[in-house]
Amino acid sequence: MSRVDLRIGLALSALGFLLAGLGASIAVLARDLGKSTDQLAILSSAFAVGLLIVAVIGPLLLRSFHIGTVLRAGSLLCAVGAAALALAHGFAVAVAGGLLIGVGGALLVLVAPLLLHGPTAAARLTRVNAVSSATGILAPLAIGGVDALGATGRIALLAAVPPLLVLAALAGSGDAPIHEEADRAPAGQILKGWLRVVLAVAVEFCFVVWAVARLAATGVPMSTAALLGSAFPIGMAAGRAIGPINWRGWSPLVPAALLATTGTLLVCLFNQPAAVAAGLLIAGLGVAPLYPLNIAALVAIPGINPARLAALGALASGTAILLAPTALAALAGWLDLRTAFLIPLPLLAILWLVSRDRQPVRVQEPA
Numbered sequence: 001m002s003r004v005d006l007r008i009g010l011a012l013s014a015l016g017f018l019l020a021g022l023g024a025s026i027a028v029l030a031r032d033l034g035k036s037t038d039q040l041a042i043l044s045s046a047f048a049v050g051l052l053i054v055a056v057i058g059p060l061l062l063r064s065f066h067i068g069t070v071l072r073a074g075s076l077l078c079a080v081g082a083a084a085l086a087l088a089h090g091f092a093v094a095v096a097g098g099l100l101i102g103v104g105g106a107l108l109v110l111v112a113p114l115l116l117h118g119p120t121a122a123a124r125l126t127r128v129n130a131v132s133s134a135t136g137i138l139a140p141l142a143i144g145g146v147d148a149l150g151a152t153g154r155i156a157l158l159a160a161v162p163p164l165l166v167l168a169a170l171a172g173s174g175d176a177p178i179h180e181e182a183d184r185a186p187a188g189q190i191l192k193g194w195l196r197v198v199l200a201v202a203v204e205f206c207f208v209v210w211a212v213a214r215l216a217a218t219g220v221p222m223s224t225a226a227l228l229g230s231a232f233p234i235g236m237a238a239g240r241a242i243g244p245i246n247w248r249g250w251s252p253l254v255p256a257a258l259l260a261t262t263g264t265l266l267v268c269l270f271n272q273p274a275a276v277a278a279g280l281l282i283a284g285l286g287v288a289p290l291y292p293l294n295i296a297a298l299v300a301i302p303g304i305n306p307a308r309l310a311a312l313g314a315l316a317s318g319t320a321i322l323l324a325p326t327a328l329a330a331l332a333g334w335l336d337l338r339t340a341f342l343i344p345l346p347l348l349a350i351l352w353l354v355s356r357d358r359q360p361v362r363v364q365e366p367a
Helices: 003-020 022-033 042-064 067-087 091-115 121-148 153-170 187-216 222-228 231-242 253-269 273-287 290-299 306-334 344-355
Strands: none
Touching: 003 022, 003 067, 003 091, 003 121, 003 153, 003 231, 022 042, 022 091, 022 121, 022 153, 022 187, 022 222, 042 067, 042 091, 042 306, 067 091, 067 153, 091 121, 091 290, 091 306, 121 153, 121 222, 121 231, 121 290, 153 222, 187 222, 187 231, 187 273, 187 290, 187 306, 187 344, 222 273, 231 253, 231 273, 253 273, 253 290, 253 344, 290 306
């Protein structure tokens, strides 16, 4: 693994821990504050707003500062946000923490595809995201374990602070600011690439944000739900370790979507904790390659400044995280969380339809 891969792997592993713990943190915070989980959907929205802010200012930042400087700023903001969410005794501080994690995490997400560019980008992004998913396994386990001991499980989020501070120290000033280039890519191609990232992230965050709440709805204690909630990041880590599946010339999106659909149905059709956890595991296997494949394809579109494409990727992620978990929460308030969890199915169907005009994706492994 190169030095660049190591830095991005460290960045995404800390961010992966925070994001995988977001759903459990929302469930625990709801209990701590005496609110319902759907009332705290604004926490995932705060993270999304951070992504949207960076999507707007990202190209300017990358023109004005070295990529290493942007990486350092993102790690520090994430660290402060994690501490605020972990230690918050009130709603406003918790939301501020989510917003800082959003801004800082968006800066990390912004630079990752720019540093891991080239013909092996999809494989390298999948690999570092596998590390992120692996650390994400620990988040619900840590939150559930700490919560079972009597303290609020949110304290476990402090575990992400030290690696973020190490990253801030390691992030040099290398990689010069990115200069503007003339844009010559078809608008339709860019729009479809952006939409594919939106759909991929939307599916993922439905599970990230609401998996623990879905398990808690089966009747298990909150600490148990948080522990079982590790099934989704376990599936994600395994899926990204395996990498995109190329089979008989089909796009890797096909087996991914089939696995994600199967897992979603298990989560919705059964109300036993074991069945729901199994569904989360299978869904994680399927969802795993969706984001790396689609963000790599977006940033690789020729004829447009890569900084703008990376910012569009952040905009896509922010849009998805703002809308999808919130829509699921709204449906849960109207119907129930079990039924509302069907929302990934139409998202996967639209992703498949939008991707049909693409050539089969072949992932080139790094030498």
